[in-house]
Amino acid sequence: MQALELYDILTLEDDKEYTIAAMTTYKDSEYLYLIEVDKEENPIATNQKIVRRVINDGEDSVEIVTNKEEINEVSKIFFEVFRNMVKEEKED
């Protein structure tokens, strides 16, 4: 799998572009918090996804997290990541 960085822009099968707002690792899997961006790279806040990186048919893919336990745990982690980001911003 290709290495990804924060704010990289991914085009998914719905032909929409998403930026990586946050990344985390949980139980050996890589999770991304994706926010859709328009052509000018403005975030479209109404379209966000928490996904897990997977290999599907030998291709780099993302799977939307749907498992109850998993989404609960990953949401907490992302919340903390975002809170820290906000906090750091305020401190600056």
Added chain:
Amino acid sequence: MAEIKSLNEQIDLFRKKVREHQQKVINNEIQVSNVKDLQVFFEGLIILTNVYYNIDKQLTKKQRQVVKEKLERELSYIKISNQLRSGLTEYHKTKLFDEKEWEDFCTIIRYQNLEYSLGQKVDIATWNQYESIALKVLAAESRMMKRIHLSVSNFDINRGEKGKRENYELNLNTFLKMDLFGQIEYLEKLIENIEKRKDTKAEIVVGGLSKEISCEYAYNYQYYTALLDNLYLKREEEFEKIKKEQKIDEEPLPDIKVEDAEEYVYFSEEKDKIENQLMRLVANAFEAPKEETVEVKLFTSNMEENIKISRKDISSYEILFEKYKMLLQSGKEQIEKLRQYGIDPFKKSDKEIENVKNDILKKIAFLQQNKNGNLAIDACIQEKVIEYCKLSKQENFRFMASFIHFFKKQGFSNEDAKALAKLAYDPEVFAKNKNIPNEKKEKVLSKLFSTIAQKETIKKEEPIEEIQENEDFQIDWKAVNRMSFKEEYEYFGTLAAKISKYSEKYPNNQIHVEFEGHMYPVNEKNKAQFEKCREEAKRVWNEWRGGLKKEHPEVNNPEGIIKKALKKIKKQEERMPESDKKYISKIKKIRKPKNKKVLQGKLKKTILQIVVVLSFTACLFVGALSQRNTQETSIKTGKRLEELAKEDDDSLKLADELGDLLAKNFMAQKVSNEQNVIVGQLEVDQVQELIDNGYSVDEDAKIYENYYDAYNDVNAKTAYFSNESYRDVTEVVYKCDGSLVHLRVDDPDFEAQRTALENNGYELDSVRGRNENGTGNGYEGYFNIEDVDVFNTQIGGR
């Protein structure tokens, strides 16, 4: 012993009757309509046979032989008569022969009698008579067979119904009159019949000779062809023995002159004669001028073919022969593969053929070396063609059967496999086909060989056993739709086996199967379903091929059973809980942002909103995005987030204003201030506004997706505020300077009270309603502004 004596008497009586009938037939004394009598004889024969079998165990070997010999002639007569009668009955849709047919019938019977006489005691006079009638008989047979239109599907393979031993009688006359494909299909049917009964012993009867076979070996053509070859050889040996004993010199074969376009009739059972004559024909063709072609019409009992031969054509055989050798090699490889599966296609008789083939190949090699030596080039080619003919005939349908199997395994359809096998089996015939230009012939052959070579290469590169992690399990439905049921079953069988192997090797990887453009996961639940459907398919297939149900409706269903199974899986998938579904998207492209810092800045606001949204509505966003959400998750996560917020000493004010704000501006409703329940979907701008105003979430706040859930949770009641429910207004609320007054609409003084309030500056604030489906007590609750309209409609607003 009395029984045996009785049997002998019955046999003699039967024979007498049959022969009288036979003689009348030959002498044209029996009229056409009397052919029905044959049926009577046939029934008599069945009775006699039953008697015979009943006392079979009591007979000594010699006695058994005597009975058999006694009956053989009659048996043969009855059988052929009955066969022709039933065949022609089918043809005419009546029980009558016409005059010509009757003549043909008599000729055949007469010939059979002569043949039988030769078998008993051969004398020159009988032999000459036999020879002279032979051509007539074959012509008659040919005509008869053409009328009857025998096809494989019409053949019934005789099988004993009772007892442990099963008898499979191969009708030699019929069998030899079939083309190779017919013979293969006939054998296939025979094999399948025997295969079904693996627990029994079977006996195959060919040309009056029988051989016991073990059913467990009844799995390939090779075994049967070897078996049949042995029986043929035995039969031929016996015939040769009789001939030698009588010292009958073989009649010299007639010379075939190239100038003559003659008609020749060949007796299909005398294969050597045909081959020799063909070879002479080909050899003589070399004597013709280069541009001249010779047309020869060939007849056999079931074949009619015009062959044009010229030197030009023959010169191309050399190329074809090289290719033929390549095909032989491919065939050998295929046989090797069969061996890998534990099937040994070569029996003793095959080894003999191998030796003949080797001799021929050696001879060809010798001729090749002498190409520029003593022998003229044309003579070399001529010899090669002759040897080629021999080789080709030696291969017989064993080769054909192997190739049909081979091409099927290569992924060709049943029909294509047959066509290709025909071509591969006899490129000579293909080369002689005057309707196909030589260039086209070369192209077809090249394509065929390149296809085989390509497929072989692919196979070597991608061995089936090796399963890759990124294995593709997509089903080629286009190909599946073209497949026969058997092929389809095998295709899915292989697929299922591969999936099983894959699951073992990569237990953590999810397998998907494509169906109607969607990828469906093969999980534990529907894997079992898949297997169940495969089992069902297997059952139907077994029924079908076993001949129990010749026209099984599902067999001819183009969709096939497996496709139906996948439809079931699709339905099952649709019923699956959301949490079990998988949503996977490929990453089509990855790129860096145009300006990372700018994007980071733009995201700040969104992330801030996310924090708030997560704080307030917990998983609402996430849930909506991930296509699943539950109240429980929302509440739990919300509480957890609130705890985190508390730790940061954020000001905690869940105020009525928040509810009001939500109610006023969004599709949300504050249901109960006391219980701090907030209902509705937040929009990010609004959340931002709330944050800017210092709002936060109360620790007891509950968050819902819709106000119906919220209401029910608060009131611990069943659904009340549903769109469908009809609401009766029961109470109205008036408000003035923060004070509320409730009026019951069923109060007799309602109108008076209402008027008084309105006159004193009170305004209608809200209404309460009752569900008409309530149990009499009804459930009451606040209505929003829409319900005031309901009130106005029902009660009459001012």
